[in-house]
Amino acid sequence: MTALHHYLLICDNDKFACIGGLPFFYRCEDVPAQGVKVNTDEAGNSIYAIAHQDIDLSQSPEESTGQIEFLRFRHLIGSLDALQSSQLAKAMQLLRFRQDHQFCSRCGTPTELHPTENATVCPSCHYHQYPRVQPCIITAIIKTTADKPQILLAHHLRATDSKMYTVLAGFVEVGESLEQCVHREVMEEVGLSVSNLRYFGSQPWPFPSNLMVGFIADYQSGDISIDNNELMDAQFFDIDSLNENGPIIPPKGTIAYQLIEWVKQHYQSKTD
Known part of the structure; x- marks a missing residue:
């Protein structure tokens, strides 16, 4: 019978110890008291998370020697599958919970x-x-025109350096349904009414402890009027303009990217 092991994800706030650009799982016989259980892998090995200051990396096994670097979750997410992304998000949130x-x-x-x-x-x-867990909505808004289908993308104030355009998102308020939140956030941020909401999917997002709930919605009425406290710009883009020459969009692995890619594939296939 194969012996089972304990593995540690080593976290420094929003960064993880990595080797070769991927998360480093530190094998240990005994889990330090500061470790927090994340899950169990398919082989039955236990995965824990621990803050970097609570472990001595110089004691790592010989087979794991190499250049260890700490990379941000946002940098890693494009290289992770859904399970790995969920593991890291859970690790960050549980360690932060312990700290707070x-x-x-x-x-x-x-x-x-x-x-x-x-x-x-x-x-x-x-x-x-x-x-x-803090629920948030994230919504791709589609506008069909006589010429080409379009998607609403916004440039947020918090992303002034990246010039990234993305779909709208916001926190669910107390006493509010997810659908009510979509309508309110869209109206507050860009002054538009939407209809025909369709659930898309969800993703845990550890900044700080969000559950992103994705929707597709149709533009109904109104002219874009942005909330200057949140956005620098918002506009409808032709879906076929979302290419290497188009606006910068969120990285792979994020639900924002998945929403935009779904819209591109779904609506381009209808017009081809």
């Missing part, structure tokens, strides 16, 4: 780790704190 919940939010007492759950427990008032 060292004290009880009700009484201020130092917390203890729950022995079997991803939770912290207050030994004084017994309050349990669990990792929070």
Whole structure:
């Protein structure tokens, strides 16, 4: 019988220890107390995450020697499959949860780790704190014209250096459904009404602990009027202009990229 192992993902905020441009899984016999369980792989090996300051990389096994570098999750995501991306996102979020919940939010007492759950427990008032997930919508808006189908893309203020254009996204508010959030965010950010919402898919996004829920929507009415506190620009692009000479779009591996690619393939096939 093949012996099972423990492997550690080593995290430095939004960066991971990598070798050859891919995440480095550090094999160990005993998991440090600071390690947090992420999942179990298909072979039955346990995957843990640990902060880089809590482990001595100089003790890595000989077969894993090489140039270790720390790469950002955003840089890695285009090289990862969905399972790997989910692993890294979960690792980041669980380590951040541990860091941010060292004290009880009700009484201020130092917390203890729950022995079997991803939770912290207050030994004084017994309050349990669990990792929070923040739902966000992300929407590709399609406009059909007499000439060519178009997609709405926006240039965000936070992306001034990259000049990237992407689909609209926003946080779900308390008491709001996902569909209501789509309508509100689109109206607030670009002043448009949309209709015919279709669910696309979802993706965990660890900045800080989001669940991105994707939709396709049809333009209904209105003229673009951007929220200058959020956006630098927004416009409808011909779908066939989304090529190497077109606007810079989000990297592979992101749900924003997947939405844009789906629209390109689906609507181009209709016009070819």
